[in-house]
Amino acid sequence: MIIVSTDGSCLRNPGGAIGWAWVNHEGPSQSGGEPSGTNQIAELRALLEAITAHPGADPLLIESDSQYAIKCASEWLPGWKRKGWKTAGGAPVKNLGLVQSIDRAIAERPGPVRFRWVRGHVGNHYNEMADVLAGEAARAVASGAVAPAPVAAPAPAPAPAAAPAPVAPAPEPEDAFTLF
Template identity: 75%
Template sequence: MIIVSTDGSCLRNPGGAIGWAWVAHEGGRFDSGGAASGTNQVAELTAVLRAVEAHPGAEPLLIEADSQYAIRCASEWIEGWRRKGWRTASGSPVKNLELVQAIDRAITDREGPVRFRWVRGHVGNPFNERADELAGLAARDWAEGRGEIGSVLIADLPADADVVPARTRTGEPVAASAGAEPRRAGARETAPQWELGTLFD
């Protein structure tokens, strides 16, 4: 089973810069990105969508998130909304419909099953904390005008971040089994400056 933690960040909800991230529990792979404006719900849903898209195949995928909204959208409410023509029980339009439908397609198109597990945030879960940190870094990059050239520089990660990016600056995937040593903070002079993808690539 593949286990991935996701998280989203919004610096000023609603309307502030957002960031999203997923972190795989094995292999050290992660990805993150953001946008100049959004909501915390958009950030959380985008993190789930990108996690599903990044892990195709038949192996079961378990997504851990601290957002009950994102989990319930993707696993509980979505079937009823689909049956009702993408309307809620009260008849109002589903919020964040484009993202919800994209998640629905990604899960439906994936060969293996996708399951979700809620975890409490900010209680020391290392993968949840890492996803939270990456999402926050991405949101700050977008708020400071750096989002168009990439969301997170690997050298900006903390010294104990034993992870490698899912994609390089050119968008080429980085194989988890490539055998490369993880890039760490302070490696700006000796390691390539890999940038992670954005919401719009």
């Protein structure tokens, strides 16, 4: 099993420079940034970059201190997809391009992808490493020391589907956490 820790950083939320990073527990790490974004975009980008950097059949476990990113990539994504990329309340999914890219990256990867929430800023070695790298990347982009990392192309818009049978929307809990 490949274990990777991810983190995102936003210097001024929203609209400040962002950084993202992943750290393989037995190997390399990577980071990058963009001149403007949000903390949620940075966290999602870190997940996407970790998944695409680790292709293959080996199981991939991604540790993140962002419950939002984990829930987007695992718990909420299937329902959003079924509902035509709408939330339980009928609103458009935020950060749709990144969420669809994560969905595509998981689907195209032969091995399973799982997620585990870890508490941030409590001394978890790999989470702390990812945090430092993401912050450094955001500051480097903000200062102009490095060019922004290329952004993954968003997934194409889904084809219209037949209207599904009405189903009561499942709540999107803010406090609960499910490990997938």
